[in-house]
Amino acid sequence: MLRQVYRRMVTVIHRDEEHRLNRRAFIHVLFLASAAMGLASVPLATLARWSQRSGPKKAPERGGVPIARVAEIPQGESRNFNWPTEADPAVLLHLPEGGFVAYDRRCTHLLCPVLWDKTMDHLVCPCHDGHFNARTGNVLYGPPRRPLPRIDIEVRDGVIYALGGSPRGVKTDGA
């Protein structure tokens, strides 16, 4: 079976057999390429399903999950963390003017991780140059159409806790 498939492919693309590269043969090659990509996606889907089953599914703790101590993050700096599960990247910002905000770190365009650019004062997605307002999470420009989901935080006794969050794509007030 595999030998037949290989022979047909080789026959199609061999230099001396160019006359056989008709429409049918070309569609055959396209189909084989499509099948190869389909097969390649199987381990990816299996891995995703497996990680969803075996991954930590801890529910947010009452009173919040501690992220960092206030003193650990100077003004204008950021700290990456995972919330509500280890598979959900998030970012905590200490704004230059003071105050903390936290967002889901996945860009709402194609889920690349956004980075804090303190010189621009934006959260930037390096994949397609999407920019988000650091104070509201709303899109400033670029391909994303939805704001970054915000994570509610609370500061108690010098420790920052993650409490909850807005659903993906809900526009927040301001900006």
Place this chain on the structure above:
Amino acid sequence: MAPERVHPKAESHLWPLLSMGAILALQVALLQVAVNRLAWGMYGEVFSPAVATLALSLVAWFLYRHLDRESL
């Protein structure tokens, strides 16, 4: 010299190529998204693009079978 004769159905036979090409382009894009998410450690988000890629392979297979029967 007589002009080259074109089969009257030749134009209508363009759609299989276009369909297959569109399916392949979509698959490449979806696989790229899946691998990108995988590279960033977002394993849970890989499932939907991967399954969509697989589903498109099935569509391509049905199309291919259909074309085989139609003897294009």
